[in-house]
Amino acid sequence: MTFTLFLEQAFNGFQAGITLFLIAAGLTLILGIMDFVFLAHGSQVMIGAYAAASLTALTQNFYLGIIFAIPITFFAGYALEYLIIRHLYKRDHMEQVLATFGLILFFNEAIRVGFGPAALHSNLPASLSGFVYILPEIPYPEFRLLVILIGFACAVGIHVLVSRTRLGATVRAGASNAAMTAALGVNITRLRRLVFAIGACFAGVAGMMLGPLTSVEPGMGEPLLILSLVVIIIGGIGSVRGAFIAAIIVGMVDTMGRVMLPVILRSFMEQASADGAGPALASMMVYILMAVVLVFKPTGLFPPNR
């Protein structure tokens, strides 16, 4: 493998990681800060993708579709918290798992009823479907570059929000001692609702970014949910910084594993068995990584300070 190809694959891994981070960021806040097990986060991705795809079709403009879809995902999260989630905070984790798993089934079926089982048409506008040369000899799809930029902007935004603003300070305070924070006059109920809606919004943005790349269909969020759970376990539950670094690591390991493992195995195995073992092993890589992290650092790489 040449060096330029290696660089290009690193870029691919980075882009995969950034997308994953958008999903994991909200989830780590909900899981870590609100101590709530939320499995339907993948559905927020799907809602974002469907909102963007159908609004794009309606307005005939990709950018307008995205702009209108962002508030929809925010309010979807807000409404979900108000209608269902807030009743579950006091329940134990197993009940939260069951309830939010039920939500996954509900959302998938609701989308299927509303939009049909077929994948939606969601291609890119001509202005974004070209590619640019990030280095000589490495053309890269423009849209993927945009995904990286938006993801990066979101990451900076979340970081500033959590660690530099008053809202972030109350979120962190609410996480370490909810009762005390409430006693100091912070409306903890509203705070949770806001965190939840912001988390849903970021997941929705991830869905909007994924829409034109992959197929927009019912259940599209579940594989991503599993990967983002891996990310927040590696990064340390509740840590946004950890989620960012872990997402990049997972994106890199997954991408590099997929392209390099079969090549490496082929150097000392028969072609046929390498072709079989390579992809199988590659798809296990991130889980192996998670297992290793759990053995040596059970609280994750960057556990939040409590």
Added chain:
Amino acid sequence: MFQKKTGFALLQELDVKKIATIAGFAALLFSNVSLADTVKVGFMTTLSGGAGITGTQMRNGAELAMEHLGGKLGGRDAEVIFVDDQRKPDVAKQLANRLIKSDKVDVVTGVIWSNLMMAIHKQVTRSDTLLISANAGPSPIAGKGCHKNFVSMSWQNDQTPEGMGKYMQDAGIKSVYLMSPNYQAGKDMMAGFKRYYKGKIISEVYTKLGQSDFQAELSALRAAAPPATFVFQPGSMGINFIKQWKQAGMDSVSELYTVFAVDAVTLPALQEAALGALGTQTWSPDLDNPINQKFVAAYKAKHDGYPSFYAAQSYDAMLAIDHAITQSGSTDAEAMRLVLAKGDIPTTRGLLKMNTNQFPIQNIYLREAVLDDDGVVTTKILSTVFEDHEDSYAKDCRF
């Protein structure tokens, strides 16, 4: 009788006398005495998750066949029980067990995925129930592991890519890059392709089944710069792959050839991105015979869109069951399969011939994605690559 009404809805429609009769029937049903005249067909497919659209096409095809047959199979009252395998082999096994043992079906049909077919093959065929594939055609059950109670109304996995291999060989393409998901059908597809393509294989890449982002594989492909690329990516994997292929500007790097990636399941999502894509298939909506034209017209009228080969094969499977019962006058597995083994089964692909392993002998067509007169993307036959093509495992099959 496609869907079971809820008990409550039934009660509302009926008066007391009828309820009494129904109770009698129910008692009969629960005591597992099936009514001699009702033909029961278990139709297994994937109705939920990412592959749900494929399963929906299959169900639509089977339902349309039942409509055209007046709700009867071989002149007898018929019941089709649709079950959702969720693309999981363990679920498929449980469902097959239920269909055979508690529903006591006469035929199990449907089945999209080869790995699921492998999971249920033994259990269904050994219970003396006829198993008719409407899609999957894994190689192990076409050759040494064949069983007389299995009949394919689709194809053996290798057949379709063999057509592509021959086409690319004849077109004088010197070298090719191969990509397919890592499971039974993926391996079969590549084996079939290589049987007829004798040029250089630059690389053979296996992706994860259900993979959604192919960017890393596309980067590696660009670096290898093959003149041609042959890809098997069914269903939504096909949508993802072709979208990303276009976005990465791969058209300028390599020529794309596919099997099972560009069809009525993926075209509505791909639209103009797929135009010009070449693939081989045993069926196409423009195939010129009366059964196919009736099927395609009725499907389009009912579902507002083209049927895919999945729908056509499911339609064919139901026609085959009807044909078998009519000809044999029985729902006995052996009697039905003897009729089907003779071939000449009326289908959307014309009168279908059968090989000794009960897989079809059929034409393989080269298709291109084009716009029809109404501006809808569909596929059109360009040429016939193989006429009466047999699969290569039949010689190993002894019942």
